[in-house]
Amino acid sequence: MTFIAACAAVMFAAQVALSMLPNVELVSLLTLIYALLLGKEAFAIIYLFVFLEGMLYGFGIWWLMYLYVWDILWLLARLLRSRLHKPLEWALVLSIFGLSFGALCTLVMIPVSGLKGAFSWWIAGIPSDLVHAVGNFMMGFLLYRPLMKFMTAACRRFHIPVEQNAAVQNI
Amino acid sequence: MKSTKKNKKALWMICVVLAAAAIMWAVYENHQKKAVAGAKHITIEVQYEDGKKDSYSVDTDAEYLKEAAESVLTLGGKDTSYGFEIDSINGTAADYAKDQSYWAIYVNDEYGANYVDSQPVEDGDTYRFAYEKG
Numbered sequence: 001m002t003f004i005a006a007c008a009a010v011m012f013a014a015q016v017a018l019s020m021l022p023n024v025e026l027v028s029l030l031t032l033i034y035a036l037l038l039g040k041e042a043f044a045i046i047y048l049f050v051f052l053e054g055m056l057y058g059f060g061i062w063w064l065m066y067l068y069v070w071d072i073l074w075l076l077a078r079l080l081r082s083r084l085h086k087p088l089e090w091a092l093v094l095s096i097f098g099l100s101f102g103a104l105c106t107l108v109m110i111p112v113s114g115l116k117g118a119f120s121w122w123i124a125g126i127p128s129d130l131v132h133a134v135g136n137f138m139m140g141f142l143l144y145r146p147l148m149k150f151m152t153a154a155c156r157r158f159h160i161p162v163e164q165n166a167a168v169q170n171i
Numbered sequence: 172m173k174s175t176k177k178n179k180k181a182l183w184m185i186c187v188v189l190a191a192a193a194i195m196w197a198v199y200e201n202h203q204k205k206a207v208a209g210a211k212h213i214t215i216e217v218q219y220e221d222g223k224k225d226s227y228s229v230d231t232d233a234e235y236l237k238e239a240a241e242s243v244l245t246l247g248g249k250d251t252s253y254g255f256e257i258d259s260i261n262g263t264a265a266d267y268a269k270d271q272s273y274w275a276i277y278v279n280d281e282y283g284a285n286y287v288d289s290q291p292v293e294d295g296d297t298y299r300f301a302y303e304k305g
Contacts, residue, residue, distance in 0.1 A: 022253055058271050084180075092184040099191050113282035124284030126199040128253075130192055137188075 003158050004041065007034060008048035015053065023128050024135035028094050029143060031070050033151055035077035036167045038160070046070045061112060065105040072104060073097050077167075085170040091140030098132035145171055204291045206234035211294035215240055217260055218301040220272070225261075236276070236290040236298055244300075246287070254286025260300055275303045 007030075014026035027049070034042035050066045057063075076093060084090055102125040109118035148171045155162045162168060215227045233239035237255055240246060247259035257274040258264055265272040276283035276290060277299040283290060290298070 058267055060267070060271055086181065088181050089184060092181070092188055095188050096184075096191065099188065099195065109282075117282045117284075120202075120281070121284040123199055123202045126195050126203075129195065133188070133192060 003155075003160050004044045005048065007045045008052065011045065011049040012052045012056075015049075016056070021135075023098070023132035024139075025132075026139055026143070027070070028073060028097055028136050029139045029147065031073050032077045032090060032094060032140075033144070033147055035074040036081055036148075036165065037151055037155060037162050039078070039163050042074055043071075046074065061108055062105075064108045068107075069101065069104050081165040081167045084167060087141055087144040090144050090167070091137045094136035094140040095133045098134075098136035099129050101132050102126065102129040204293065206291040207293070208232070208234060211239075211292055213239060213292060213295070214297040215243060216297065216299040217244065218299060219263055220302045231292065233292055235288055236285075236292055237288040239292050240287065240298070240300070248287075255288040257287055257300070260302075263302065265302055270304065272302060272304045275301045277301060 011027055011030045014030060018025050031042070031046060034045050038045070050063070050070070053066060054063045076097065080093060084093065102122050105125075106118045106122040109121050112118075113121065148168070152162060152168065152171065154160075209232065211231055211233075213229050213231065215229055217225045219225075227243040229239055229243055231239040231242060233242070237246065245259075245261050246255075246257055247262075247264070248255050248257040250256075258266070260274055265274050267273045276285070276287060278290065279297055280299070283298075285291075292298075
């Protein structure tokens with residue numbers, strides 16, 4: 001439980017620290033790493049992080065997006081964990097997630113502003129999605145391996161069982 | 172052989188990312204309204220917390236809404252990396268951190284997708300600033 005809280009705190013601190021850089025974030029990479037290493041345990045980290053975000057920024061519409069958007073990345077990581085090994089490949093997955101972030105968040109906008117309004121909202125956010133994709137790619141490419149190694153070592157240090165999948169074994 | 176297969180996988184993924192990015196950019200270029208220079212006649216409305224609504228008929232050369240709005244309204248706010256975030260209109264403040272209130276922008280009664288300084292102004296359009304709570 002303490003380890004999960006610490007992982008969520010790291011995620012939260014990373015988000016706040018990088019919040020001045022629009023759409024450059026570490027949350028996606030951390031979600032990916034937690035999903036690969038911890039499996040279902042990562043959900044507890046994600047939702048603790050989402051709750052902390054709500055406490056800091058308020059529980060607005062954006063918060064509803066956060067309730068499911070990280071789960072999609074978790075699912076993607078779980079589905080691809082035996083197929084992808086290289087940091088470049090995971091960086092590209094993060095990049096695709098960054099590209100689709102606006103579209104995924106648009107689902108919440110449909111009841112608020114209708115299909116047409118939600119579509120306009122997605123279109124207006126495309127430049128941000130492109131920046132998000134580039135930022136995620138850079139974060140993944142540069143930090144996937146060191147963070148994965150650090151997290152694996154931390155899990156061993158605190159006797160947290162780590163899932164043995166191809167992504168973890170090939171770091 | 173195995174290495175070539177892995178490289179092919181990465182290459183395919185790069186192609187998918189680039190193709191998706193290119194398609195999204197094309198969609199953006201085709202759909203996003205562009206700011207145009209020249210004279211326009213627009214309506215600017217302000218809907219306050221109590222439901223009271225002010226309406227202004229504005230003739231402007233402004234390309235973006237912020238400049239046009241500032242000809243009839245007092246906008247308070249700050250420049251962020253996303254755009255100009257409105258904190259107050261004519262002295263009426265909205266504070267999302269305090270009570271989740273904010274100033275929404277509607278364009279012809281549709282929820283606006285742009286910040287006030289990136290919302291292009293089009294002749295004949297109606298822009299409404301509405302005090303809302305999240």
